[in-house]
Amino acid sequence: MLNALIEQGVSLFLNIRTSVAKDLFGSLGPSVVRVGRHRVVKGPCQLAELEALRFVAQSTSIPVPKIRRTYTYHRKLFIELDYIKGIDLESASIENLLSVDQKKAIVDELAGFVRQLRELQPLHKGNVASADSGSCLDYRIGTRPVGPFLNHEEFHAFLRGNIPLEDCRQVYGEQVLQCHSHHYRTCFTHSDLTQRNIIVDEGRIVAIVDWAFSGWYPEYWEYTKEHYGLLNIPDWYSELRRVMPRYDSELEAERSLWAQFDEPGNQMHV
Structure with missing residues (x-):
């Protein structure tokens, strides 16, 4: 009874606060509302995003x-x-607010942040999971949380719809077979490092936002996810390739899977 009353109170408070705030500040996106000069409320969120924000901080x-x-x-x-x-960097680029040198400095700064993520050590070596080893969400995989996966072999099998590795060449091609046969490090990954999730001010990165898809993934995942839903901004991708570890063979493998069996979590739930 007490818990129900508390939730009703929280619900009323949140509804009033966000409704009034939308009138005052407008919405910052489909899931983010500015609720004051210094605060926003984001939601609904998956637990993995909260875990990631705490872990990275x-x-x-x-x-x-x-x-x-x-x-x-x-x-x-x-x-x-x-x-x-x-x-956000996307808007800054469209509006030509940054010099060439500022853009280069931002990419170099981003590369340093990615290196920090890649140096973090997972709780359970080989797991594909959220920051705290729970389920993870990534729209490349599907619209529902999946996992955690005990190892990369289990994760890769899920990506190819549980097609046995020995049949992989015939179904998906040589690149997928080579990728899914390889041993990779497990790295903490943002998984959505697009320009819209990089907030800049005065030529520097002031925040990396939207950690909803982050978690522990094979080391190539950050690079391949950068190219998922490729936008027509070739200078951005050329700069990323300059500073980030490249996994071009893995990108070709992923492109094959994107074309033939994208979002396996959705397809295998049908």
Whole structure:
């Protein structure tokens, strides 16, 4: 009874706060509402995003929005975060707000942040999972959380629809066979390092946002996910290839899977 009353109170508070805030500040996106000069509320979120924000803040110097509090509303998670002053890199590029030197410096800074993520050590070596070894969400895999996977072999089997490795060449081609036969390190990965998730101000990165897809993945995943849903911004990709570890064979393998069996989590739930 007490828990129900508490949830009703939280629900009322959250509804009033976000409704008033939308009138005052507008929406920052489909799941983010600015609720004051210095705060936003994001949700509903998966637990993996909360785990990632805490883990990255505690383990690296990467700038991420600070968590202020969480809410549970109709069994869904909402996170109150600091509002980050700045503009996303995509908008800054479209509006020509950055010089060539500033763009290069931002990419170099981003590369340093990616190196920090790749140096982190997983709780369970080989797992494909969220920061705290739970289920992970990535729209490349599907619209529902999946896993955790005990090892890369289990994860790769899921990506190819559980087609046996010995049949992989015939079904998906040589590149997928080579990729899924290889041993990789496990690295912490943002999984959505697009320009819209990089907030800049005065020519520097002030925050990396939207950690919803992050988790422990094979070391090539950050690079291949950079090219998923490739946008027409060749200078951005050429700069990334300059500073990030390249996995071009794995990218070809992933492109084959994108074409033939994309979002396996959705297809295998049908």
